[in-house]
Amino acid sequence: EAGVAQSPRYKIIEKRQSVAFWCNPISGHATLYWYQQILGQGPKLLIQFQNNGVVDDSQLPKDRFSAERLKGVDSTLKIQPAKLEDSAVYLCASSSRPRGAETQYFGPGTRLLVL
Amino acid sequence: DAKTTQPTSMDCAEGRAANLPCNHSTISGNEYVYWYRQIHSQGPQYIIHGLKNNETNEMASLIITEDRKSSTLILPHATLRDTAVYYCIVRVASTASSNDYKLSFGAGTTVTVRA
Numbered sequence: 001e002a003g004v005a006q007s008p009r010y011k012i013i014e015k016r017q018s019v020a021f022w023c024n025p026i027s028g029h030a031t032l033y034w035y036q037q038i039l040g041q042g043p044k045l046l047i048q049f050q051n052n053g054v055v056d057d058s059q060l061p062k063d064r065f066s067a068e069r070l071k072g073v074d075s076t077l078k079i080q081p082a083k084l085e086d087s088a089v090y091l092c093a094s095s096s097r098p099r100g101a102e103t104q105y106f107g108p109g110t111r112l113l114v115l
Numbered sequence: 116d117a118k119t120t121q122p123t124s125m126d127c128a129e130g131r132a133a134n135l136p137c138n139h140s141t142i143s144g145n146e147y148v149y150w151y152r153q154i155h156s157q158g159p160q161y162i163i164h165g166l167k168n169n170e171t172n173e174m175a176s177l178i179i180t181e182d183r184k185s186s187t188l189i190l191p192h193a194t195l196r197d198t199a200v201y202y203c204i205v206r207v208a209s210t211a212s213s214n215d216y217k218l219s220f221g222a223g224t225t226v227t228v229r230a
Contacts, residue, residue, distance in 0.1 A: 004158070033217070042202055042220030043159065055215045091158050104218060106158030 002026065004107035006092050012113045018080035021110045025073070025094030031055075033104065034067055034077050035091040043091055049075065079112075087114045118142065118205040124225040127197075133190040135224055137203030140184040147206045148179060149218060150188045152199040159202065159220075162188065193228045200225050 005024040013019050025032050030051050035043035046065065048055040051072035060067070064083070069075040079086055089111050093104040120138040127133040139148060149164040163170055163177045165186070170177045176189040190197055202223040206216050 031215075035220075040222075042200075042222050044220070045217055048215065048217055050215060056217060093158070103161045103164070104159075105161070108156075109158050 004092055004094055004105055006090075006107040006110055008110055009108065010111045010113075012115065013082055014115050015084055016081040018078065019082055019112065020076050020078045021090050021092075021112075023075045023077070023092030023107060025075070025092070026096070026105055029094035029096050029105075030072070031095040032069055032075050033093040033095075034075070035093065037089040037091055037109070039088070046077070082112075082114045084114050087112055118146075118207070118219065119203045119221055121201075121203050121221065121224045123222070124227070127190075127193045127226060127228050129195060129228055129230050130192055133193040133197065133226060133228070135188040135190075135201050135203070135226065136185065137187070138185045139203070139205050142183055142205050144183075148177070148183075148186050149204045149206055150175070150177065151202045151204065151218075151220075152197075153202070153223070154196075154199045162201075164206075193226075195228050195230060198226060198228045 007022050011019055032049040034046045036046050037043040046060045047057040047067045049069040052069045065079055067077045089109040091106055091109045093106045095104045118141055147164050147166050150162040151159040153159045162174050163172055165177045165179050179186045200223040202220050204218045
């Protein structure tokens with residue numbers, strides 16, 4: 001079974017630029033999550049999708065971050081404009097059981113550096 | 116809003132059992148305890164989870180106290196490849212009224228296995 005795919009693996013941008021990350025979950029997984037992991041901290045949930053609907057985006061800075069999951073499969077996370085404090089690893093995860101009541105499988109992450 | 120407390124770091128000798136403690140004194144009756152680990156530069160990896168009873172799988176054992184206020188993850192024969200950050204997580208509802216769930220990561224325990 002293929003794992004969660006993410007791209008790009010690394011991205012360097014200057015502040016005020018925009019950036020987008022892509023995630024392809026494990027086939028058939030209805031629940032998808034985006035996390036932000038700042039160096040030295042645990043992952044922080046940004047947004048949770050159930051199919052193509054948003055379940056929880058309470059921690060998403062909506063003035064600059066946006067995410068979508070068209071057709072309930074792939075997902076993109078966008079930052080516009082980026083700030084220095086957005087430097088982090090962005091992790092995507094998916095879950096097989098509905099409503100996230102099962103194990104989450106994580107991708108390798110995208111490491112973002114904002115200069 | 117992590118609901119767990121773990122030691123910041125611990126060392127373990129290769130080939131010996133590693134016992135990782137976790138306190139979750141405010142856990143509710145229907146909340147599960149999950150353990151994940153994150154090897155350097157990788158996404159978190161699921162290890163095991165439990166509700167009340169002790170659990171064992173091919174990776175580890177989970178011992179949950181009778182009052183459910185604490186648990187211990189046991190790696191029976193630690194190897195150098197077990198060096199990672201280990202997260203003890205209480206799975207909580209995504210929103211107050213939802214049947215969706217999310218994981219709230221803390222800082223975890225950095226485990227170093229030494230030869």
